[in-house]
Structures are given as C-alpha cells and as structure tokens.
Amino acid sequence: MDGNLDALTTVFTEFYYWVTVVFMFLIHVGFCMYEVGASRARNHMHTLMKNIMIIPLVTVTFFFFGWWIYWAFPNFWFFGGSIDFEAGAANLPWSENMATNLDDRITGVFWAAFLLFSWTAASIVSGSVIERIRSSALWVHAVLIGSVFWIIDAAWGWHYGGWMVQKLGYHDAYASGVIHAIAGGYALGVIMVLGPRIGKFAKDGTPRDIPPHNPWMLTIGIFLIYTGFWGFYAACNVPAISPEAIGGQITGTTWTATNIYLAPTSLSAITFNFLMSLSGGLMAAYVVSKGDAFWTFSGGLAGIITASAGNDLYHPIQAMIIAAIGVVIVYNLHYWVERKFKLDDAVGAVAVHGYAGFVGLVISGFVLWGAPSSPYEGYAAINPVGQFLGAVIMFFVLGFLPGFIVAKLQSMAGVLRIPEEVELQGLDYAEHHAYEDAKAAIIEADKAALAAKS
Amino acid sequence: MSTIGYExxxxxxxxxxxxxxxxxxxxxxxxxxxxxxxxxxxxxxxxEGQHLEEARKMGEKEKIDKMLERY
Structure with missing residues (x-):
C-alpha cells in the first residue's frame, strides 16, 4: 500500500466488503426461518439442520475449489479459450493469498462476498425440496450449485473478462441470472425427479395447499432476506476505483463505484432501484394474488430479482414497472407449471428465483439495448439475443440440467428421497418421541411427588 | 524460533x-x-441411511397420529 490514498482505498474496500458479508448473513437466517416456518412441526429440526449445514459445506468447498474456478474459467473452452492457470494461481487453497497475509487485504473479504452468494444459491434449492429429500442428497447438491455450477456461470457472465460478457454482451449486474435463474432452474431439475410431498396432489391431480406451520416466522424470514439482499446489492459493486485502475476506455480522473464488470454505477442509483423494484413487486403481487400475504411478500423479492439484471442503469420507475411485470408472469407461471406438471415447489423458489431471474434477463436485453456491457474495447453491447441466450445458459444449461442429472443418479441409487413411512411420521420422529416420553415421565414424577406430600 | 517467521x-x-x-x-x-x-x-x-432404516420400523401409530394432528 504505497501512499495514503492507496492505503485508504484498500482499507475502505476491505471494510466495505466485510460489512456486506455481515449483512448477507441475514439472507441465510431468513431462508432458515422461511423454510422452518413453511415446514410442518414433525420436520422442523431436520429442515433447519439441512439448511444450516449448507454453510460449512459450501464454505470449505468454495475455499478448496470454488474460488479458483471463478478466476480460472472465464474463457474456458469457448472461442479458443482455455483454463487460465495464471489468474487462478493466487486463488488456489494453498496460495499465500488465501490466508493471513499483510500484503493482500482484499482476497479474504472478496472471497467471502462471493461465498455468501454461494450459500444463497444452495439455500434456494434447499427450500423447494423440504420434508422429503435426504439431507445427504441435498448436501451434495449444495456443494455442486454453491461451489461448482454457479461459480462457473459467474466466471462466464459475472466477471469483467467472462466470455459471455465479451461475446454476448451479457449484463446481469445484481445477479438475476447468475444466482437466481440458475438456482431456480437447478431446483426445478431436482424436484422433477424428487416428486411431490405425500398429499400434495389429490387423486384427480388437483394440487392441495400445504399451509405453513408458522406464518409469522415466514414473514420475519422474508423481511430478513430483503435486508440481506440490500447487502448483496452493495457486495456486487466495486466501491471506489479510478479509471487508471480499471484500464478501460473511461477517460479523465473521476473515481467511481462500478458494477462487477467495472462499468460505472453508484450506490445511490442501486438504492433507488432496489426500493422501487421492491415496491413494484409488492404492489403487483398484492393485486395478482388478491392480497395473499405470502405471495405479496414473495412478490417483493421476485420484483427485485426481475429488475436486478439492469438495476445499475435503470430509472427507478423503470425498475418498478419491470418488477411488477415480472411478478405477474412469475405468479401465473408458478400455478400453470404446478397444475400441468404436478410439481411441488414447497416455497415457490423456482418461481420467485428461477422464473423471475429468467424474465428479468430477457426484459433487460430490450430496455438496455445498445448500452455498453463493459468499459473495455471490443465487447458486444447489451442486446436482446445475448440476454436471452444468457438466460437459457443460466436457467437450463448450468441450472436445470445438472440438477436433473444428479438427482436422477441419486434416485437410481435409492439415496434421494426418504422412505414413505418416515415422511409420514416426520423426520424428527426420534426427537419427538424422546421429547414426548421425557415429558410424560417428568409430569408423572411431579404428580407422584405432589401426591406424596398431601 | 517462531512458527510464523517473525519473532x-x-x-x-x-x-x-x-x-x-x-x-x-x-x-x-x-x-x-x-x-x-x-x-x-x-x-x-x-x-443417515441407518437412521432412516431404523425409522421405517419405529413408528407407533398412536404417536404418528398425534404428530399429524399437531401439524
């Protein structure tokens, strides 16, 4: 760190990402609350454990290989590219940069910001499969989506040198596709193989609602997700950088915040757009669901996700309208898919994340048509075809296909779903039996003590 | 001697x-x-495999009924 300005910038950047990581932890807290609230009492502890253990499993694997993939894969295979071992070297688990190192104060916090996105991707899948998947099966999916597939998509489409950005003009500033579409697509692939919960569909195929055990827990959960999502937005930016450091086509000496592609934006802009897209989503969901509380709250989230691809550049009113359009599409698509394909997406994750992310990418291709995708020369501009292809790559190629194939293999090996008897008595059967037995024994003992005194 | 390289x-x-x-x-x-x-x-x-296998045979109907009613 030579000079006061460099030192200040480094320390500010280090602190900035650290704060975003702490905020983003609330996303996981929110997902846990949402899942537990949506599950029935007989599955609470297993549902919670299933999501909590995503944290360590994705963390260690993201340390071992996920972070390396991000730096080594931006041009893998495509257009004459290959694995970039040189860029990846500093991000290998045995690199000195991946540890306590006074000469590198950024890698740890930047790694952590990406890692929290990884938890989110895995947690999205976790919600859709509650009450019937084996934890061991889900945790394999968590590692795959959290430390392999999403980070490949990030290398391709969420990296300043990614091939999708260069060739397709792919633009996804706050991760409509790179987190939400891929995780929703992955969840869809898994639930197609996993099947619905017992009782979800009547014999004639009519879907039954399985109401949440604790609606208030769901409500607080989704509000925590909103809060963490704000931190997520900040984490997607580079907080302060000079044109010289970017090294692109920007002229002059004005420092700026940038998106992940090093193209200029500001925290102020994304704050406008975050709140307006949240509002558009809430309002549209309220109308389309006729005031259903949970669809309204989820609609707020789906609204933000729909607008996220372009929320670095949109006008706030555009963000609001795009969010509202997305929510109407997502809501209708969710029920159509449920009825048509008999799919049980327990928390609406495929719709809120997957469909909203896909639709958001497509819309941004039209609204931002011709805008530069990057500050570097020779990159394709943002365009509808590039955004549509990007959405297909995220949702189907890197999301749906791996989820479906791995779940199919697990199903063939008989290690995907819990036995029917266990599903009926609940995953927490042992804890509940022990609890009920202990309760009965202590009540009996107290009564005996009271009788002895009188 | 220092394990971190600095004394x-x-x-x-x-x-x-x-x-x-x-x-x-x-x-x-x-x-x-x-x-x-x-x-x-x-x-x-x-x-988990062992646990689920045991669980298949464990359920007492009365207790399961109670759990289902509890929602």
Missing amino acids: SWAVDLADVNAIYPFQGWEMPMTIIGVIFWLAWHRIQFVR
Missing part, C-alpha cells in the same frame, strides 16, 4: 507478506482439509 514486529510492514504458522505446508494442509470434508460426507451418509 518481533520491528519490521517495515511493506516487506511483510504471509504471517500464518507453518508456511510451506499449505499443500499438506489442503490435503488434510479435503480428506476431512470427504470423510464428513461419508460418515453422515452412512449414519
């Missing part, structure tokens, strides 16, 4: 890089970490 902080920090113990052992540490991770999956997978 005093009377140094110019501009010249300081890694300060964790046992530098040079990163590769063996990685191997140990990966084994720990994979072993965890294996242990959990086996235990």
Whole structure:
C-alpha cells in the first residue's frame, strides 16, 4: 500500500466488503426461518439442520475449489479459450493469498462476498425440496450449485473478462441470472425427479395447499432476506476505483463505484432501484394474488430479482414497472407449471428465483439495448439475443440440467428421497418421541411427588 | 524460533507478506482439509441411511397420529 490514498482505498474496500458479508448473513437466517416456518412441526429440526449445514459445506468447498474456478474459467473452452492457470494461481487453497497475509487485504473479504452468494444459491434449492429429500442428497447438491455450477456461470457472465460478457454482451449486474435463474432452474431439475410431498396432489391431480406451520416466522424470514439482499446489492459493486485502475476506455480522473464488470454505477442509483423494484413487486403481487400475504411478500423479492439484471442503469420507475411485470408472469407461471406438471415447489423458489431471474434477463436485453456491457474495447453491447441466450445458459444449461442429472443418479441409487413411512411420521420422529416420553415421565414424577406430600 | 517467521514486529510492514504458522505446508494442509470434508460426507451418509432404516420400523401409530394432528 504505497501512499495514503492507496492505503485508504484498500482499507475502505476491505471494510466495505466485510460489512456486506455481515449483512448477507441475514439472507441465510431468513431462508432458515422461511423454510422452518413453511415446514410442518414433525420436520422442523431436520429442515433447519439441512439448511444450516449448507454453510460449512459450501464454505470449505468454495475455499478448496470454488474460488479458483471463478478466476480460472472465464474463457474456458469457448472461442479458443482455455483454463487460465495464471489468474487462478493466487486463488488456489494453498496460495499465500488465501490466508493471513499483510500484503493482500482484499482476497479474504472478496472471497467471502462471493461465498455468501454461494450459500444463497444452495439455500434456494434447499427450500423447494423440504420434508422429503435426504439431507445427504441435498448436501451434495449444495456443494455442486454453491461451489461448482454457479461459480462457473459467474466466471462466464459475472466477471469483467467472462466470455459471455465479451461475446454476448451479457449484463446481469445484481445477479438475476447468475444466482437466481440458475438456482431456480437447478431446483426445478431436482424436484422433477424428487416428486411431490405425500398429499400434495389429490387423486384427480388437483394440487392441495400445504399451509405453513408458522406464518409469522415466514414473514420475519422474508423481511430478513430483503435486508440481506440490500447487502448483496452493495457486495456486487466495486466501491471506489479510478479509471487508471480499471484500464478501460473511461477517460479523465473521476473515481467511481462500478458494477462487477467495472462499468460505472453508484450506490445511490442501486438504492433507488432496489426500493422501487421492491415496491413494484409488492404492489403487483398484492393485486395478482388478491392480497395473499405470502405471495405479496414473495412478490417483493421476485420484483427485485426481475429488475436486478439492469438495476445499475435503470430509472427507478423503470425498475418498478419491470418488477411488477415480472411478478405477474412469475405468479401465473408458478400455478400453470404446478397444475400441468404436478410439481411441488414447497416455497415457490423456482418461481420467485428461477422464473423471475429468467424474465428479468430477457426484459433487460430490450430496455438496455445498445448500452455498453463493459468499459473495455471490443465487447458486444447489451442486446436482446445475448440476454436471452444468457438466460437459457443460466436457467437450463448450468441450472436445470445438472440438477436433473444428479438427482436422477441419486434416485437410481435409492439415496434421494426418504422412505414413505418416515415422511409420514416426520423426520424428527426420534426427537419427538424422546421429547414426548421425557415429558410424560417428568409430569408423572411431579404428580407422584405432589401426591406424596398431601 | 517462531512458527510464523517473525519473532518481533520491528519490521517495515511493506516487506511483510504471509504471517500464518507453518508456511510451506499449505499443500499438506489442503490435503488434510479435503480428506476431512470427504470423510464428513461419508460418515453422515452412512449414519443417515441407518437412521432412516431404523425409522421405517419405529413408528407407533398412536404417536404418528398425534404428530399429524399437531401439524
């Protein structure tokens, strides 16, 4: 760190990402609350454990290989590219940069910001499969989506040198596709193989609602997700950088915040757009669901996700309208898919994340048509075809296909779903039996003590 | 002797890089970490299988009914 300005910038950047990581932890807290609230009492502890253990499993694997993939894969295979071992070297688990190192104060916090996105991707899948998947099966999916597939998509489409950005003009500033579409697509692939919960569909195929055990827990959960999502937005930016450091086509000496592609934006802009897209989503969901509380709250989230691809550049009113359009599409698509394909997406994750992310990418291709995708020369501009292809790559190629194939293999090996008897008595059967037995024994003992005194 | 390579902080920090113990052992540490991770999956997978197999035979109808009613 030579000079006061460099030192200040480094320390500010280090602190900035650290704060975003702490905020983003609330996303996981929110997902846990949402899942537990949506599950029935007989599955609470297993549902919670299933999501909590995503944290360590994705963390260690993201340390071992996920972070390396991000730096080594931006041009893998495509257009004459290959694995970039040189860029990846500093991000290998045995690199000195991946540890306590006074000469590198950024890698740890930047790694952590990406890692929290990884938890989110895995947690999205976790919600859709509650009450019937084996934890061991889900945790394999968590590692795959959290430390392999999403980070490949990030290398391709969420990296300043990614091939999708260069060739397709792919633009996804706050991760409509790179987190939400891929995780929703992955969840869809898994639930197609996993099947619905017992009782979800009547014999004639009519879907039954399985109401949440604790609606208030769901409500607080989704509000925590909103809060963490704000931190997520900040984490997607580079907080302060000079044109010289970017090294692109920007002229002059004005420092700026940038998106992940090093193209200029500001925290102020994304704050406008975050709140307006949240509002558009809430309002549209309220109308389309006729005031259903949970669809309204989820609609707020789906609204933000729909607008996220372009929320670095949109006008706030555009963000609001795009969010509202997305929510109407997502809501209708969710029920159509449920009825048509008999799919049980327990928390609406495929719709809120997957469909909203896909639709958001497509819309941004039209609204931002011709805008530069990057500050570097020779990159394709943002365009509808590039955004549509990007959405297909995220949702189907890197999301749906791996989820479906791995779940199919697990199903063939008989290690995907819990036995029917266990599903009926609940995953927490042992804890509940022990609890009920202990309760009965202590009540009996107290009564005996009271009788002895009188 | 110091495990981190420094016995005093009377140094110019501009010249300081890694300060964790046992530098040079990163590769063996990685191997140990990966084994720990994979072993965890294996242990959990086996235990869950046994647990679910026992659970299939465990249910007492009265208690299950109570659980279903409790929602």
